[in-house]
Amino acid sequence: MSMNSQGRPTAPTADNDTGEMTPVFESFSGHQGLRIAEPLVFELGTTQTTGVDVEEIEDFELSVGGLERDSEIGCPGLAEPDVVRHFTRLSRRNYGIDMGVFPLGSCTMKHNPRLNEKMARLPGFGDIHPLQPLSTVQGALELMTELSHWITTLTGMPAVALSPKAGAHGELCGVMAIRAALEARGDAREIVLCPESAHGTNPATAAFCGYKVKSIPAKENGRVDAEALKAALDDTVAAVMITNPNTCGLFEDEIKDIADAIHAAGAFFYCDGANFNAIMGKVRPGDLGVDAMHLNLHKTFSTPHGGGGPGSGPVVFSDALKDFAPMPYVVAGADGFDIVEDGDDTSLGRLTAYHGQMGMYVRALSYMMSHGSDGIRQAAEDAVLNANYVLASLGDVMSASFDGPCMHEALFDDRFLKDTGVTTLDFAKAMIDEGYHPMTMYFPLVVHGAMLVEPTETESKYNMDQFIRSMRGLATEARAGKTARFEGAPYHAPWKRLDETQAARQPVLRYTVPEAAE
Amino acid sequence: MTKYTEDHEWVEADGDIATIGITDYAQKALGDVVFVELPEVNASYSAGDEVAVVESVKAASEVYAPLDGVITEVNGDLEGDPSLVNTAPTSNGWFFKMKLANTGDLDGLMDEEAYNDFVAGLE
Numbered sequence: 001m002s003m004n005s006q007g008r009p010t011a012p013t014a015d016n017d018t019g020e021m022t023p024v025f026e027s028f029s030g031h032q033g034l035r036i037a038e039p040l041v042f043e044l045g046t047t048q049t050t051g052v053d054v055e056e057i058e059d060f061e062l063s064v065g066g067l068e069r070d071s072e073i074g075c076p077g078l079a080e081p082d083v084v085r086h087f088t089r090l091s092r093r094n095y096g097i098d099m100g101v102f103p104l105g106s107c108t109m110k111h112n113p114r115l116n117e118k119m120a121r122l123p124g125f126g127d128i129h130p131l132q133p134l135s136t137v138q139g140a141l142e143l144m145t146e147l148s149h150w151i152t153t154l155t156g157m158p159a160v161a162l163s164p165k166a167g168a169h170g171e172l173c174g175v176m177a178i179r180a181a182l183e184a185r186g187d188a189r190e191i192v193l194c195p196e197s198a199h200g201t202n203p204a205t206a207a208f209c210g211y212k213v214k215s216i217p218a219k220e221n222g223r224v225d226a227e228a229l230k231a232a233l234d235d236t237v238a239a240v241m242i243t244n245p246n247t248c249g250l251f252e253d254e255i256k257d258i259a260d261a262i263h264a265a266g267a268f269f270y271c272d273g274a275n276f277n278a279i280m281g282k283v284r285p286g287d288l289g290v291d292a293m294h295l296n297l298h299k300t301f302s303t304p305h306g307g308g309g310p311g312s313g314p315v316v317f318s319d320a321l322k323d324f325a326p327m328p329y330v331v332a333g334a335d336g337f338d339i340v341e342d343g344d345d346t347s348l349g350r351l352t353a354y355h356g357q358m359g360m361y362v363r364a365l366s367y368m369m370s371h372g373s374d375g376i377r378q379a380a381e382d383a384v385l386n387a388n389y390v391l392a393s394l395g396d397v398m399s400a401s402f403d404g405p406c407m408h409e410a411l412f413d414d415r416f417l418k419d420t421g422v423t424t425l426d427f428a429k430a431m432i433d434e435g436y437h438p439m440t441m442y443f444p445l446v447v448h449g450a451m452l453v454e455p456t457e458t459e460s461k462y463n464m465d466q467f468i469r470s471m472r473g474l475a476t477e478a479r480a481g482k483t484a485r486f487e488g489a490p491y492h493a494p495w496k497r498l499d500e501t502q503a504a505r506q507p508v509l510r511y512t513v514p515e516a517a518e
Numbered sequence: 519m520t521k522y523t524e525d526h527e528w529v530e531a532d533g534d535i536a537t538i539g540i541t542d543y544a545q546k547a548l549g550d551v552v553f554v555e556l557p558e559v560n561a562s563y564s565a566g567d568e569v570a571v572v573e574s575v576k577a578a579s580e581v582y583a584p585l586d587g588v589i590t591e592v593n594g595d596l597e598g599d600p601s602l603v604n605t606a607p608t609s610n611g612w613f614f615k616m617k618l619a620n621t622g623d624l625d626g627l628m629d630e631e632a633y634n635d636f637v638a639g640l641e
Contacts, residue, residue, distance in 0.1 A: 442577060445577065500550075500575045501552060504550075504573075505552050505600065505601065
């Protein structure tokens with residue numbers, strides 16, 4: 001056992017890591033020290049109390065016709081400290097990127113730099129309203145223009161639509177633009193090709209836009225089968241949707257060849273840019289023949305997500321598609337910046353009520369400008385290096401799905417658990433006991449019992465060594481047949497193993513007042 | 519005689535009406551089924567078309583039309599109790615019935631022995 005310079009052990013010892021979490025006696029409160037048992041908010045307050053002084057309502061005339069509510073809402077009235085405590089207590093049972101390593105593959109759970117937050121709170125950005133006179137928001141419009149410049153430069157694409165509000169919304173925007181372009185040239189096509197390893201949103205987007213989806217198989221090495229794809233290309237194919245790097249964490253090395261074949265068939269190449277964080281500053285999608293691609297500001301450019309903030313999915317367009325991009329968009333005129341809201345006849349129309357997620361634009365640009373072009377490139381390199389460190393450090397005890405190095409995420413499958421009785425799900429639950437959010441499991445579907453680990457550039461070597469130590473420990477125990485810690489895991493979490501089947505078959509979606517209390 | 523597809527569906531024909539469900543191997547691979555989306559009666563499909571969706575705690579998967587035909591009946595019990603797919607995949611857990619456009623197409627599917635060999639090859 002190693003000690004630090006103060007003589008404290010640097011790793012948990014047998015004495016302080018016995019797994020014994022059950023108190024020797026029950027407390028009178030139901031709390032366990034700092035682990036506070038928290039009831040539902042409905043059980044905390046009553047509908048008869050209120051934490052706010054509201055004036056007595058005088059006679060008034062309703063203007064909602066016959067639509068007024070005729071029963072109680074049932075919301076409890078709580079005082080401010082009770083509300084603050086309720087949500088603070090719940091938050092302490094949660095896990096986020098601010099708590100520790102969050103290796104959820106495909107989701108890119110990066111640290112959200114606090115500088116971004118400071119910028120987003122500047123009154124000129126934080127306190128504005130989309131209906132303000134344009135003369136009073138020139139700075140915000142300039143910021144959107146500057147962000148557009150960074151995005152088009154990084155991607156090597158001529159145009160960008162900022163307004164889409166998430167990755168899937170960006171896909172919708174891109175495929176709608178493709179449909180608009182095809183219709184404009186009177187070319188009715190009906191098929192969109194997606195590889196097997198695609199994000200589920202790709203075929204869903206294509207189907208939503210009225211296309212029939214055809215799946216393209218993957219090769220043994222985890223890449224899309226270019227020959228099968230070319231064989232499926234003809235004049236009925238509207239677009240091909242490919243994620244690069246793909247969901248196996250691998251770069252599609254025949255991508256240029258594929259793009260040329262797509263264009264030769266008169267189709268468009270939609271690239272799912274969810275994994276752009278692995279190649280930003282290194283590869284420009286415009287050079288690969290991409291026609292449309294969304295960027296996830298909430299992944300690649302460090303804006304919060306996963307309950308922490310809204311997504312934002314700007315879409316870049318090639319010359320062939322840019323005229324069909326959605327409104328509104330910002331233009332620079334002689335008298336300052338202006339917004340084009342209507343009158344663009346080739347545009348596919350509007351996708352959002354206003355101009356998109358302004359707060360995310362500020363945060364993303366803050367990330368870009370504080371890193372600079374060299375820093376952005378290094379962030380991509382560090383993300384790839386970290387993923388390969390995980391892959392190389394666990395390759396002997398877990399089963400890597402594909403040979404060779406990966407990009408920004410390391411993919412394992414469940415072959416190393418064969419005949420142990422431990423499943424990918426059990427392994428993920430045991431990671432919760434280790435104090436980690438589990439990796440992505442059972443995705444991508446192209447390997448059995450997938451475990452997809454994405455450390456991002458956020459993690460230091462120290463953090464990753466701690467994480468790898470846990471993963472190695474779990475993998476070694478499982479393979480040695482010591483399965484007790486997996487069977488009912490998590491044991492240390494506030495809530496133990498949940499019955500996912502029951503939760504899905506008979507979901508309880510809302511609170512109902514217990515009958516005895518009525 | 520029961521026939522099988524490479525997409526792990528079983529097909530049992532009575533005259534030109536075929537009953538279709540997923541195999542025991544398929545339900546085991548899926549895990550606990552929590553939701554089944556069934557086709558509309560009278561809808562017509564070609565072999566290979568996506569007809570139904572089966573969702574488990576692990577994944578959502580498509581069920582394909584094994585042959586050309588028109589849907590004549592669906593198993594409404596699955597909507598209330600999708601666990602039938604796990605407990606009785608080849609009996610009460612059937613998905614839909616279809617009137618086959620061409621019963622001769624059945625010859626193109628696998629028999630039980632061929633399907634068992636096919637599954638053994640996947641292990």
